[in-house]
Amino acid sequence: MLKGLLFDLDGVLTNSAKFHLTAWNNLAKELGIKLNQSQLDSLRGISRMDSLNLILKYGDQSDKYSLEEKEKLAAEKNAKFVEQVETMTPKDILPGIPELLAAAKRHNLKIVIASASKNAPKILRRLGIIDEFDGIVDPATLKHGKPDPEIYIKAQKIAGLKANEVISLEDAKAGVEAIKAAGQFAVGIGNQELLKEADYIVPDTSQLNLDEIEAEFNKR
Structure with a gap:
C-alpha cells in the first residue's frame, strides 16, 4: 500500500x-x-x-x-x-508539481526530499513549498552519492516507511539507479531511453498524475 x-x-x-x-x-x-x-x-x-x-x-x-x-x-x-x-520564486515550480503535492496531501502520504543538493532547504523556501514536506535528507550525513541507494534509504526512514510503501521520483539516471537499488518503485521524468530502469516514465512533470502512478505501483 x-x-x-x-x-x-x-x-x-x-x-x-x-x-x-x-x-x-x-x-x-x-x-x-x-x-x-x-x-x-x-x-x-x-x-x-x-x-x-x-x-x-x-x-x-x-x-x-x-x-x-x-x-x-x-x-x-x-x-x-x-x-x-536567490532569483527563484514560486513561479519556478515545474508544471504539475503543485497538483501532485496537493493530491499527496489528500491521500495523507508522507513526503520527503531525497536530494544531493545542500541548498535544498534554501530552494524550497524560495519556491514557497518547504512546509509541504515532512523531512529533508541532509546530504552532509551521507557517505555515498547516487547511484548508491543510501539517500533513498534515509529518505524512506525519515518517512517511517518500508521500501514497498513508497514511490520515488527522479529525472537523472544515477537517481533512478539509486531508487531501484533501494528496492523502491521508481518514477522517471524525462528521456525514456536514459531512464529505462524506472518502473514508470513520463516525458515531463506536467504528465505526473498520482492516481495513474499509484495504479501502476499497485500492479507491482
Whole structure:
C-alpha cells in the first residue's frame, strides 16, 4: 500500500538543475576542460564533490588538485549557483508539481526530499513549498552519492516507511539507479531511453498524475 512519496529536487520540483549545469560548465571552462552535452548530463543528480571529480576526470586532471583545492573549487561553483537560487520564486515550480503535492496531501502520504543538493532547504523556501514536506535528507550525513541507494534509504526512514510503501521520483539516471537499488518503485521524468530502469516514465512533470502512478505501483 502506498504511504509516501520521495522526491529528488533539481529537475523534478524545479529546474534548478540548469543553474547547476551552467555553474559546473563555467568552472570547467576556467580549468581548461571542455564538456560535451553527454558529460554535462552525467552530472545530474550526483553530489557536489562527485561532480567535480567527474569533471576533473573528463579533463585528465584527477591528480592535479589537493582535497583543499577541490573544496575551494566546489565552493566557488556553489557560490555562483546560490546567486541564481536567490532569483527563484514560486513561479519556478515545474508544471504539475503543485497538483501532485496537493493530491499527496489528500491521500495523507508522507513526503520527503531525497536530494544531493545542500541548498535544498534554501530552494524550497524560495519556491514557497518547504512546509509541504515532512523531512529533508541532509546530504552532509551521507557517505555515498547516487547511484548508491543510501539517500533513498534515509529518505524512506525519515518517512517511517518500508521500501514497498513508497514511490520515488527522479529525472537523472544515477537517481533512478539509486531508487531501484533501494528496492523502491521508481518514477522517471524525462528521456525514456536514459531512464529505462524506472518502473514508470513520463516525458515531463506536467504528465505526473498520482492516481495513474499509484495504479501502476499497485500492479507491482
